[in-house]
Amino acid sequence: MHRLAHLARQPSRRIIGLMSGTSLDGLDVALCRLHGHGTATRLELEHFATVPYEEDFRRRVRQVFAREQVSLEYLTLLHAWLGREHARMVLACLHEWQVAPAEVDLLASHGQTVYHAPAHQHQHPDFPGLNATLQLGDADHLAVGTGIITIGDFRQKHVAAGGEGAPLAAYGDFLLLSSPAEERLLLNLGGIANFTYLPRTTTDASSQHASAAFSTDTGPGNTLLDTVVRAHFPGHSYDEDGRLAAAGTVHATLLKELLAHPFFTAPLPKTTGPELFGPAYLQAAQAGTHTLGLPVEDLLATLVELSATGVARAARLALGEQPAVAVYASGGGAHNPVLMAALQRHLPACRFASTAALGVAPDAKEAILFALLANEAVAGQPLSMGAGRQRVPAVRMGKISLPD
Missing domain, CATH: 3.30.420.40 (ATPase, nucleotide binding domain)
Structure with missing residues (x-):
């Protein structure tokens, strides 16, 4: 002591x-x-x-x-x-x-x-x-x-x-990465995706700024993507640079079924994990849409779209239909250019960068x-x-x- x-x-x-x-x-x-x-x-x-x-x-x-x-x-x-x-x-x-x-x-x-x-x-x-x-x-x-x-x-x-x-992450993000210059979304693309919203700091950082900051999970990040890669390509644990997903096409019916889960419309903040967004969730959605035989590239492309849509929906729930904030990404998904491109497409008014731009190594x-x-x-x-x-x-x- x-x-x-x-x-x-x-x-x-x-x-x-x-x-x-x-x-x-x-x-x-x-x-x-x-x-x-x-x-x-x-x-x-x-x-x-x-x-x-x-x-x-x-x-x-x-x-x-x-x-x-x-x-x-x-x-x-x-x-x-x-x-x-x-x-x-x-x-x-x-x-x-x-x-x-x-x-x-x-x-x-x-x-x-x-x-x-x-x-x-x-x-x-x-x-x-x-x-x-x-x-x-x-x-x-x-x-x-x-x-x-x-x-x-x-x-x-x-x-x-x-x-x-x-x-x-909200605690550390608030203390370390708040800024008087811009609104920030600190986006972590791990197995589950989550973000911390940080408004601009003010002179009264202990009250107004703190009361507006919050953090939430948004849905799957890499967990389903990695699960599919491991199942189809033994010895590989992830889709390097999103190459497989880039070669596929999003299956709209499967995506709609995956997004029908009530988690995606639940109010913020919320948390989740692989207990919900695991193989059983994916298999049930595929069975219900007769897509169990979907080519792996198309399945991965659809799951990238699922992750990006989950983040975008949560951002809109938090910040309005056209959020225009600086988004700083970290986690394994930040290295996936296909996922990052999908996020930029869903949130066109946002400026995307790695947390490295803030002096924090994303990994x-x-x-x-x-x-x-x-x-x-x-x-x-x-x-x-x-x-x-x-x-x-x-x-x-x-x-x-x-x-x-």
Whole structure:
């Protein structure tokens, strides 16, 4: 506790942020130097790497990922094993960067989401109205394995305070990427697509600006695209540069059936996951439209259009029929030129760029944001954003695991 109090008083902290997304491509490891806290936060990215997951790693996680029924023994063992594996990967990165663990103040671990259950999605009769989410990768194993104070399990406080546990990017986006010069949409195209809306900052940044900022999921990002590629092309995990989708044609009837899901017309903000937008959702839509034999290129082209339409619909719900804001993209989908072109077509008045234009590496952005949340947990104050349905709970997130 003395060490934590000392860290809170320091002018800056060196924090590693970890992110493992639903795409299961690897562990993002971002070593950051954070100065100050709150709206005065300044962040420097010292090192970044994505440690790729081996196929055996993915296989183990997929045993429980987004499944309603799993082996409780397997789930329990996987929780500990993931913590140890992530600790090993962190130490490997530090060794490569020639940074001693003792030179790092905090480790911020998102963990691996294996099930996301907002109330609107699960509809379980025993738990009406209850939001829940589950991330594996025990933080105590990370702390002991690395010797670094670890902050993990960030999403639970958000749920406890009335949120859905996602998306959490709003907190970091607000603190790090707000601007007095322009309205911004920070668009993350991961397995699930989400964005944070940031109005222009004002001199009264703690009230007017904060009350208008909010974050929401929009629907599938890459999750269905990657699922189809893995099923049809063993050894490949995604459609590189969108080449397959670019060779296909959108199937209008299938697209209409996919978009008929009530999620797309539900009010903002909202969250979802592969539990909803998974293989069963796609297969049911294909069966209902007699498109189970659709060429894979046409299927991927249709799914790109689905992702882009989901983002565009949410943007219009939030900002009006002709939103004209600066959109800064990150996540794996930001590297897909076919998806980015579809987004530009759906939102012609918006200006699109990568978050690199803001000085934030797009592949590192989510890991960086968890480092920022850890910094706020130790040195900051609860931050309130949004109003009404779009209000973001004013909480400090994360559980602290000591290395001894």
